Amino acid sequence: MAKLTVLDLKAKKGPGSLVMVTAYDYPTARIAQEAGVDLILVGDSLGMVVLGYDSTVPVTMEEMLHHVKAARRGAPETFLIADMPFLSFATPEAALENAGRFLKEGGADAVKLEGGLEVVPVVEALVRAGIPVLGHVGLTPQTASSLGGYRVQGKDAESARRIVEGARALEAAGVWGVVLEMVPTPLARRVTEELTVPTIGIGAGPVTDGQVLVFHDLVGIFDRFKPKFVKRYAEAGALMREAVAAYAREVREGVFPDEAHSFGMREEILKKVYGD
Ligand SMILES: Nc1nc(=O)c2c([nH]1)NC[C@@H]1CN(c3ccc(C(=O)N[C@@H](CCC(=O)O)C(=O)O)cc3)CN21
Ligand SMILES: CC(C)C(=O)C(=O)O
Numbered sequence: 249m250a251k252l253t254v255l256d257l258k259a260k261k262g263p264g265s266l267v268m269v270t271a272y273d274y275p276t277a278r279i280a281q282e283a284g285v286d287l288i289l290v291g292d293s294l295g296m297v298v299l300g301y302d303s304t305v306p307v308t309m310e311e312m313l314h315h316v317k318a319a320r321r322g323a324p325e326t327f328l329i330a331d332m333p334f335l336s337f338a339t340p341e342a343a344l345e346n347a348g349r350f351l352k353e354g355g356a357d358a359v360k361l362e363g364g365l366e367v368v369p370v371v372e373a374l375v376r377a378g379i380p381v382l383g384h385v386g387l388t389p390q391t392a393s394s395l396g397g398y399r400v401q402g403k404d405a406e407s408a409r410r411i412v413e414g415a416r417a418l419e420a421a422g423v424w425g426v427v428l429e430m431v432p433t434p435l436a437r438r439v440t441e442e443l444t445v446p447t448i449g450i451g452a453g454p455v456t457d458g459q460v461l462v463f464h465d466l467v468g469i470f471d472r473f474k475p476k477f478v479k480r481y482a483e484a485g486a487l488m489r490e491a492v493a494a495y496a497r498e499v500r501e502g503v504f505p506d507e508a509h510s511f512g513m514r515e516e517i518l519k520k521v522y523g524d
């Protein structure tokens with residue numbers, strides 16, 4: 249499957265049109281590409297999922313770049329999006345510098361950044377410079393504290409209006425798509441209907457044009473919390489734990505390594521070395 253272009257992406261409207269999954273390293277990106285996803289997101293969720301932070305706030309550009317490069321090596325033929333970490337896009341100048349690093353050093357195809365109306369000047373600067381941008385409204389984890397925690401957004405008129413106006417403004421600023429995170433399905437439906445660019449939902453119901461999930465959530469190797477929107481398609485964590493436990497058992501019992509996993513040599517060479 250050939251890598252999608254931004255022009256292709258802009259036309260992907262209708263539920264089921266875009267499949268996105270996060271990946272943070274070579275093996276997971278490789279698995280995602282082999283599974284045939286449309287888009288890989290190197291999400292700043294990596295701070296919580298693979299670095300063990302309590303939120304996405306501490307994640308740095310250097311940490312992100314390290315993982316973007318690894319994921320790119322694992323999935324050279326899949327459209328790859330780098331998530332801009334907290335404060336890396338606080339000004340248009342900072343955003344240009346940091347998004348530029350993701351594309352030039354990391355090999356990313358696009359960047360994603362959190363926010364609505366308040367990030368319009370930043371999005372405009374990136375788009376003007378030729379950097380493809382994916383928007384992100386609803387629950388924006390980098391500012392979750394101001395939103396009352398990791399909760400559904402847009403349940404009251406004021407919050408819903410902010411999401412609608414944010415999505416509209418992002419489209420006008422030139423994004424090629426908008427992530428809708430943790431918003432009620434009826435609101436996600438209306439936003440999806442009025443935008444000409446695709447929406448990609450996570451906890452936004454079946455009505456968005458695309459879906460995204462965190463890799464480790466869907467394969468069952470993340471246990472710290474389980475948002476309602478997560479569906480586990482495997483119990484890979486249990487599988488991995490059983491594999492390591494079996495290895496430990498076999499080493500302790502002298503079962504592993506056996507001849508099939510060891511190397512022999514000619515007896516007389518060993519005799520020469522030891523002189524016996
Ligand atoms: N592994 C992982 N998956 C994610 O989807 C994810 C991350 N990490 N890290 C960054 C953000 C944080 N996100 C989160 C984190 C927690 C909940 C959660 O606990 N939600 C509960 C409570 C909802 C409420 O109180 O309203 C839920 O039942 O969905 C949701 C989204 C989404 N993102
Ligand atoms: C959940 C997605 C949209 C994200 O921003 C991330 O993984 O960091």
Ligand SMILES: [Mg+2]
Pocket residue numbers: 291292293304331389
């Ligand atoms: Mg993120």
